[in-house]
Amino acid sequence: MRLNQSLVTANQFEKHLVNRRRRKNNGAKSIGFALMLTSMVDMFSMLVIFLLQTFSGSPEILVLKGMELPNSITPSVVKEATVLAIAKDGNLYLDQKLVGSVANVTKKPDELLNKLNLIKKQWNATHDTPFSGEMNFQADKDVDSTSVSMVMAILTSSQFQAIQLAVVGQQ
Amino acid sequence: MIGNTNRGSKKSLDFDLNLTSFIDLLSTCTCFLLITAVWIQIGTVEIKQSHGTEAAAPAKDSMDLDLVFKGPSEVLINLKKSGKQVKSFEVKSDSTATMLTKLNETLKSQVIDTKFVIATATVTPKTGVNYGQMVSALDVLRKNKIVNIGVLTERGK
Numbered sequence: 601m602r603l604n605q606s607l608v609t610a611n612q613f614e615k616h617l618v619n620r621r622r623r624k625n626n627g628a629k630s631i632g633f634a635l636m637l638t639s640m641v642d643m644f645s646m647l648v649i650f651l652l653q654t655f656s657g658s659p660e661i662l663v664l665k666g667m668e669l670p671n672s673i674t675p676s677v678v679k680e681a682t683v684l685a686i687a688k689d690g691n692l693y694l695d696q697k698l699v700g701s702v703a704n705v706t707k708k709p710d711e712l713l714n715k716l717n718l719i720k721k722q723w724n725a726t727h728d729t730p731f732s733g734e735m736n737f738q739a740d741k742d743v744d745s746t747s748v749s750m751v752m753a754i755l756t757s758s759q760f761q762a763i764q765l766a767v768v769g770q771q
Numbered sequence: 772m773i774g775n776t777n778r779g780s781k782k783s784l785d786f787d788l789n790l791t792s793f794i795d796l797l798s799t800c801t802c803f804l805l806i807t808a809v810w811i812q813i814g815t816v817e818i819k820q821s822h823g824t825e826a827a828a829p830a831k832d833s834m835d836l837d838l839v840f841k842g843p844s845e846v847l848i849n850l851k852k853s854g855k856q857v858k859s860f861e862v863k864s865d866s867t868a869t870m871l872t873k874l875n876e877t878l879k880s881q882v883i884d885t886k887f888v889i890a891t892a893t894v895t896p897k898t899g900v901n902y903g904q905m906v907s908a909l910d911v912l913r914k915n916k917i918v919n920i921g922v923l924t925e926r927g928k
């Protein structure tokens with residue numbers, strides 16, 4: 601594909617600016633270059649407007665490396681809460697810290713239950729309102745749904761009943 | 772930008788814009804917004820795992836919906852009133868995508884556009900059905916304004 605030469609070549613005004621600078625330097629070739637301030641300010645303004653439009657004030661949650669979240673056409677806003685994640689390899693992470701494999705955790709859930717109880721105690725110590733039971737849940741889209749439901753059973757038994765499934769929003 | 776159009780005693784409406792500070796401001800704004808920009812929009816699908824006394828009391832003339840996965844492209848919709856099954860629909864297709872489309876149509880025609888009011892919906896997963904497919908089914912329910920959704924857990928069975 602060939603570019604239209606008129607688009608890339610300097611116009612009369614730009615040539616004038618370059619020539620004026622050269623004349624100022626007694627004809628010597630300038631080491632510097634003429635910066636097109638108008639274009640630069642235009643570019644900055646457009647960038648700022650675009651970035652302001654895409655700016656999001658909702659809290660962000662960390663997603664495990666290599667995790668593919670399922671897509672959703674009806675996503676809600678993310679709320680700040682503890683993150684429980686099931687990776688593609690079947691490992692379970694609580695706030696990015698490995699708890700164990702789902703198979704082991706569902707057989708012996710004591711460790712996870714203790715950690716969940718600790719979170720609950722910390723929440724009760726810092727809040728006057730009753731425990732909300734909110735939990736951000738992440739799982740790879742290829743993980744078996746029964747593994748997810750077994751982990752949810754542990755969460756439900758620990759009074760984490762408002763589970764928010766992390767998804768990638770599609771508009 | 773720099774203009775002096777003072778004519779006589781009239782006060783000029785033009786003003787001088789300090790380009791250096793303007794560019795500084797724009798650069799700072801650009802840097803900040805680029806650093807804080809979110810490129811992947813992560814959202815949530817909320818489910819409520821209420822049971823026992825914590826579960827909301829069912830309203831009069833409302834029904835509960837059970838969505839039971841039989842396979843990746845086969846689901847069973849059970850409509851229950853006070854724990855008793857009233858109606859049942861089977862949705863089956865060759866692929867998950869077409870099954871979800873059929874599920875949406877069935878929900879619209881058989882449940883939403885009728886006199887039924889759905890209080891709660893429960894999704895029962897099955898081995899062989901992955902989490903992505905389950906979330907897609909939850910999505911179909913939410914699209915049909917069924918928001919009080921729970922997932923039947925192993926202990927709930």
